[in-house]
Amino acid sequence: MAKELTSRSENYSQWYNDLVIKADLAENSAVRGCMVIKPYGYAIWEKMQAELDRMFKETGHVNAYFPLFIPKSFFSREASHVEGFAKECAVVTHYRLKNSPDGKGVIVDPEARLEEELIVRPTSETIIWSTYKNWIHSYRDLPILCNQWANVVRWEMRTRLFLRTAEFLWQEGHTAHATQQEALDEARKMLDVYAEFAENFLAIPVIKGVKSANERFAGALETFCIEALMQDGKALQAGTSHFLGQNFAKAFDVTFVNEKNEQEYVWASSWGVSTRLMGALIMTHSDDNGLVLPPNIAPYQVIIVPIYKTPEQRIAIAQKVEEIIPKLKALNISVKFDNNDTKKPGWKFAEYELKGVPVRLALGSRDLENNTVEVARRDTLTKETVSIDGIENYIADLLREIQKTIYKKAVDYRSSVTREVNSYDEFKTEIEKGGFLLCHWDGTPETEELIKNETKATIRCIPLSGEKIPGKCMVTGKPSAGRVIIARAY
């Protein structure tokens, strides 16, 4: 099974596609650019959702649901928003089909044309701010801290499972505030939530930063992001949080009476992460044998495989396993016992390796005699035989250890390919090797555009942390306030 995967060194992109398909995470559907998220992939997404939802609620947010469709005219209200969005999108023009006159199938009923076309939401700022207009009158109605779990559609021409699909699943937070500072604080707070989630839960190290003007969200005054680095040296934007100023409030005329009894436009933030995180998760940790899942996100953390020759042995092993399972569950460890008789242990080993289950326990007859079990780690592919007594605590410790090790490995990799570059010539050589390049940039869109056109690399972000040491732009020699992170990106 595992050997059917293309290796990373041979073709990273093909390895990724193979893995997504063979580990039963997702597949392409009959509809161009839309994916089917298969049960195993969806189980991982559900764990992400549950943890994020918990974090959102802990920080005072509530969920709500807004319409899938947005009237076309709404997009024209916010000038830069319409430039950045609303071009490549699904347009609903009719609301009825009818039987074809030739008796074969159905056709669109030309009489059922909508007066105004509806756009399938590519993002919901416009429909939500048109709604907030009715919810907000006074500073007492603020803040509004809503999140929505939803599907969105952007008509991408070149799609890749999880990374770029026409339809994808995400959450989008849309908050309304009485002051600029509060909206800015909210955007920063949610960036921190995302970073914490990525690092502690998904074991993906990220750099928190600000986007350059070119890379800003359409309609935002400031876009914050977390940037991750994949094993092939390409960057992946894993989440964004936007300070929207009063742009959408002005576009939809959303004002409130402040404490001084003055009318004022409302301040906004929005923030989102999507099923793209699945791609980041896969590409950060997995190897040529398949998925490697951090224990926190694994649909099951432990797989138990019995190794037997006779039915009697099978029964005896199953009895022992049924003793172990409740002990693991009592420590909140999720476990699956694969006692399927139609598959060989070797097949099962390869299957769960492919699926990234963090720990595999194998139990044979000799183990029963010795009161032992073979414990295999997915991340290091190492095995050892340990006593069944106290196995639950051993596994609990091991899962914590694996979570840490996986994270550290990703941090170490990132460190190894993050370096300062001081001339544009050096940059052109180094960018071919991948990784994060720390460069001085003069802050102009023109230089950024030139770098992008000549090298396909983009400014991933201006890092929020670390000392800002001024220097000279590697391209123009003009003054730079501090190094920015440049990389090729997904």
Place this chain on the structure above:
Amino acid sequence: MAKELTSRSENYSQWYNDLVIKADLAENSAVRGCMVIKPYGYAIWEKMQAELDRMFKETGHVNAYFPLFIPKSFFSREASHVEGFAKECAVVTHYRLKNSPDGKGVIVDPEARLEEELIVRPTSETIIWSTYKNWIHSYRDLPILCNQWANVVRWEMRTRLFLRTAEFLWQEGHTAHATQQEALDEARKMLDVYAEFAENFLAIPVIKGVKSANERFAGALETFCIEALMQDGKALQAGTSHFLGQNFAKAFDVTFVNEKNEQEYVWASSWGVSTRLMGALIMTHSDDNGLVLPPNIAPYQVIIVPIYKTPEQRIAIAQKVEEIIPKLKALNISVKFDNNDTKKPGWKFAEYELKGVPVRLALGSRDLENNTVEVARRDTLTKETVSIDGIENYIADLLREIQKTIYKKAVDYRSSVTREVNSYDEFKTEIEKGGFLLCHWDGTPETEELIKNETKATIRCIPLSGEKIPGKCMVTGKPSAGRVIIARAY
């Protein structure tokens, strides 16, 4: 606040609309027929989701996600499906907008016309069975037990919040089986899950039954349903589960090799409940003062309102409340403390009554002196003063008692308006009074159609339980196998 609600006796339909709006459950959006589900309404829906999801998983199901869009041609594949669906639906014809030549806004780019139109899913049998074709080869691949949480769109002309909207949220289970019996058992099992959920969790009594051929799902061989009765005497279909036979397998050519090594078409079931359940919940229990929520589904089960005159009293009460809250939480009781200083207790009392919070605790200075608290029940609107010692156990018992009382009240109401009717003349008089009418029917679509046309009543279901006593059709006098339930319905 509460007095702004239209009373049920005055205008039931207006009462419902008032309540949905004023209790902050949902509102109409800028898009015709699409609703905004507001945070309080969504919190109730989330509790429904969590409990149903738990029940689905407990019965062996997994979640997955299939595309929002369905190619138009897919609907023509299953002959009766296209008749019943796919007519009133949102049709995507284009994938791009462009700037209007007059510089004002955006227009649909006529060059970005799709080769084949896409339909926004009204239900997903077609896209899912086209996918299952690739998943199923042998009996070893079966059963497939997938569920999906999704939004769907049906272009309804007359919409009402939660009850009938163009876009709504639901879950749809789609299962594939090796035998007819297994698919039929699955459809019945999920009906039982729905009934258990409705009765034990939502406190809505339901009758399990089979639909007549006229009322069957388009493409099903048999549709099972749970039917609830609203306080105005109208029925509401609260969930359906379909035995689809091999219809979709044939339409999408999904075959498998069975244990005898023969090619066979796969057997199917599908089942769903939607945000319509919100309407059923509201209309089953609520009263002229607002929502009445069964404790199991309430976003918070207990609201605590402090009653004070001085800041010192406010602080002293808050201290006492902070002692009570952890005790309640330890018993898994959800509680909110409304210590907002800008609203009077009277306003809060009315607000939480409107929002249906099952139990209200009010604490004043005298309560502090006496170590007591005033406990008010939302369902009966009764109050009593009890000791704070052991309050957590008192409340836990009370919540169970309220859940039971609310259910019993609904059962009693239904019993009071369920009766046998033996002639069509009697039927015509009785149907005006509402309720479930138990009638003999000759089993023909013609008689069913006549009853519907003349009285606007429909056969809600042929009940699954109870003895079948033959009789004569109240309309035609022809033989009837047993009484069916007829009512006017939402």
